[in-house]
Amino acid sequence: MTTRARTTGLPGWIFVPATLGAVFVLLPLVAIIARVDWANFVPLITSESSRAALWLSLRTSTVSTVLCVLLGVPMAVVLARTEFRGQGVLRSLVLLPLVLPPVVGGLALLYTFGRRGLLGETFSAWGIEIAFSAAAVVMAQTFVSMPFLVVSLEGALRTAGERYEVVAATLGAGPTTVFRRVTLPLVLPGLLSGAVLAFARALGEFGATVTFAGSLQGTTQTLPSLIYQQRVTDPDAAVALALVLVVVAVVVIGFARQGRGSTR
Amino acid sequence: MRRTALLAAAILLAPALTACGADDEDTTLHVYAAASLTSTFEQVAAVFEEEHDGVDVELSFAGSSDLVSSIREGADADVLASADLATMDEITADGLEAGDPVDFATNTLQIVVPPGNPAGITGFADLAGTDVKLVICAPEVPCGAATRKISENTGVTLSPVSQEQSVADVLGKVTSGEADAGLVYVTDVIAAGDEVEGIELPEAADVVNTYPIVALADSGQDDLAQEFVDLVLGASGQEILAGAGFAPAP
Numbered sequence: 001m002t003t004r005a006r007t008t009g010l011p012g013w014i015f016v017p018a019t020l021g022a023v024f025v026l027l028p029l030v031a032i033i034a035r036v037d038w039a040n041f042v043p044l045i046t047s048e049s050s051r052a053a054l055w056l057s058l059r060t061s062t063v064s065t066v067l068c069v070l071l072g073v074p075m076a077v078v079l080a081r082t083e084f085r086g087q088g089v090l091r092s093l094v095l096l097p098l099v100l101p102p103v104v105g106g107l108a109l110l111y112t113f114g115r116r117g118l119l120g121e122t123f124s125a126w127g128i129e130i131a132f133s134a135a136a137v138v139m140a141q142t143f144v145s146m147p148f149l150v151v152s153l154e155g156a157l158r159t160a161g162e163r164y165e166v167v168a169a170t171l172g173a174g175p176t177t178v179f180r181r182v183t184l185p186l187v188l189p190g191l192l193s194g195a196v197l198a199f200a201r202a203l204g205e206f207g208a209t210v211t212f213a214g215s216l217q218g219t220t221q222t223l224p225s226l227i228y229q230q231r232v233t234d235p236d237a238a239v240a241l242a243l244v245l246v247v248v249a250v251v252v253i254g255f256a257r258q259g260r261g262s263t264r
Numbered sequence: 265m266r267r268t269a270l271l272a273a274a275i276l277l278a279p280a281l282t283a284c285g286a287d288d289e290d291t292t293l294h295v296y297a298a299a300s301l302t303s304t305f306e307q308v309a310a311v312f313e314e315e316h317d318g319v320d321v322e323l324s325f326a327g328s329s330d331l332v333s334s335i336r337e338g339a340d341a342d343v344l345a346s347a348d349l350a351t352m353d354e355i356t357a358d359g360l361e362a363g364d365p366v367d368f369a370t371n372t373l374q375i376v377v378p379p380g381n382p383a384g385i386t387g388f389a390d391l392a393g394t395d396v397k398l399v400i401c402a403p404e405v406p407c408g409a410a411t412r413k414i415s416e417n418t419g420v421t422l423s424p425v426s427q428e429q430s431v432a433d434v435l436g437k438v439t440s441g442e443a444d445a446g447l448v449y450v451t452d453v454i455a456a457g458d459e460v461e462g463i464e465l466p467e468a469a470d471v472v473n474t475y476p477i478v479a480l481a482d483s484g485q486d487d488l489a490q491e492f493v494d495l496v497l498g499a500s501g502q503e504i505l506a507g508a509g510f511a512p513a514p
Contacts, residue, residue: 116441131442132397132425214399214426214437221427229429232329233404 029246036243037236044240052218053226054244060134060222061202064141068198071142072149073191077183079150080157098147105143106211113139114212136213137220141202148201149194156190157183193256200252204245290320293488294340296331297323298347298475300371300431300449305345307504312495319488327405327430335360335480342483343492345475347371348406352476362486365478367513368496369505371449372472373410375463376438376456383444388467391445392420399434399443402427406473407434411447413471435460449473451509474513 037044044050079091097105112118113130123130130136160183168182169175184191206224213220215229223245230238293312297305302325309321324331328346332354335341345368346352352365377385383396391398400422401408408427415422425443428434434446439459453462477496479489495501502512 110440110442114440114442210429210433211436215402215428216424216426219425229402229404232327232333 032239032242032246035235035239037240040236041240041243044237045244047237049217049221049226050237050241053221053223053241056134056137056218056221057203057223060137060141061199063138064145064202065195065199067138067142068146068149068202069191069195072146072194072198073153073184075146076150076153076157077179080154081162094150095147097144098151102140102144102205102207102209103211106140106208109136109139109143109208109212131212132214132216132220134213134219137209137222140208140212141205144205144208145198145201148197149191152194152197153187153190156187156194159190160186196252196256200249200256203248203252290318291485291488292320292322293342293485293492294322294324295343295345295492296335296339296341297325297345298328298331299325300347300451301325301345301475303455304451304504304508304510308492308496308501311500311504312492315495316488316491321492329405341480342485342489343477343479345477345496347475348409348473349476350409351406352478355478355480360481362479362481362483362489365476366493366497367474368477368501369475369510370472370513371451371475371510372465372468373407373414373447374450374453374465374468376435376446376448376453376460377444377463378438378441379458379461381461381463385445385463387463388414388418388465389420391422391447394423397442397444398422398424399426399428399437399446400424401431401434401447402429405430407431407448410468410471410473414447414465414467417470418467449509454509472511475510 045054075094079087079094110117110131112120113123113136114120115124115129115131120130130139164182164186165178168178173181204224205222206228209215209220209222210225210228215221215225221229223241227238227241227245230241295305295309305323305325309323312321313319324341326334328348328351331341331344331346332351335344335355336358344352344355346355349367355361356365375385375388375391377383383390383393385391385396390396400411403409403412407430411422426437428437431448431452434443434448435452435456437443438446438448439456447465450462453460477493479486479493483489496505506512
């Protein structure tokens with residue numbers, strides 16, 4: 001990184017705001033670490049409610065990531081490899097959860113899959129009740145994290161180009177074979193980093209979850225909901241759990257960076 | 265293009281700038297109040313502003329424990345009205361009050377159900393049914409503590425589908441029809457109007473939430489803060505509170 005800066009000759013002053021920005025992002029993390037009650041750290045993060053929340057968060061985020069891959073990969077491929085009228089609009093709409101306040105996402109899900117929602121009555125008739133279940137948590141997480149996977153995969157697909165796919169097709173490979181044997185392996189690093197990002201976003205999801213799924217230990221109380229609940233009555237526990245989330249996020253971002261680095 | 269952008273910016277900024285100018289001349293009184301006091305304190309503030317020319321009352325509503333933690337972190341508050349005595353105790357423990365807190369209202373829990381009462385709830389014992397989707401406050405917040413106490417008093421074990429962080433969250437789950445029943449304050453049921461139905465809860469009479477109010481030490485406008493407290497305790501303040509369903513403090 002530094003060598004590149006030297007060759008292009010960055011103006012010296014640019015490092016001042018850059019450093020300021022870095023401090024602005026990093027200092028709050030330092031503040032969290034400074035607040036941790038290290039003597040009780042282990043008991044705090046291994047209490048019954050903490051373990052239940054962590055376990056639930058990991059399980060639901062994993063399922064959400066799988067759903068994001070199953071639905072997001074085809075979506076990214078369609079967006080990257082086809083052209084049709086209204087594609088730009090469709091892309092913006094699909095990416096909407098990226099910028100939408102999560103609470104709004106939760107309300108939207110409630111009005112769709114809730115008991116009195118658009119599809120809720122149909123689901124009720126089949127005996128399926130989604131609200132207040134772990135399934136609701138998964139849906140909220142999938143809703144907010146899907147765009148992360150679609151964006152990074154679509155970018156990877158566009159960068160990779162269609163050359164090899166065209167060659168494979170002229171050599172007689174069918175569309176499914178091309179997709180499975182050429183396209184997917186080509187963008188695998190991008191897919192992995194997208195999936196990791198989606199997982200991280202699902203892990204941190206809070207607003208849509210509390211709005212749509214509620215909060216109950218062991219069923220719908222994810223790590224972020226527990227942190228929110230504990231922050232007033234048991235700040236020490238909240239801080240300890242926050243640190244756990246920060247560490248997981250850092251590890252995940254490290255993974256994502258590695259995945260992306262190998263594409264270059 | 266560039267000119268239109270500039271013009272748009274000027275139009276957008278103009279009211280903000282003039283608003284700032286007007287604010288400087290006014291005295292602003294910062295009142296922190298429990299979320300359940302939202303509509304009543306908005307009315308009280310209007311009366312106060314009418315009586316005091318040039319005074320602007322700025323209201324901040326949140327859960328009582330949130331209010332207390334922001335005041336302890338140094339928030340610029342002149343008056344605090346909280347929804348239970350325990351949170352007020354944290355203020356007095358830190359010596360942040362200007363005088364003794366005074367109780368100004370009480371509130372009790374009531375069962376709240378969606379219009380038409382689809383689950384046919386008639387009383388507290390019905391809430392324990394396994395097919396009833398019950399939403400209550402988490403035990404960490406005042407309404408949840410009161411719920412737990414009623415449950416202990418009556419020996420009825422509740423199995424809620426969700427424990428929410430505030431009364432508003434419980435109400436939201438009931439008005440949207442997701443939950444069959446919830447436990448919120450009488451005043452919340454009244455405020456929600458036709459969106460919900462309230463069911464009397466005689467068991468709640470023994471579990472009363474008392475609302476204390478206090479002028480804060482770091483105010484810098486002690487007289488004005490005390491006058492606001494007096495207004496809440498006085499006839500017009502009490503009338504507004506009674507209209508919303510609050511009972512007078514004993």
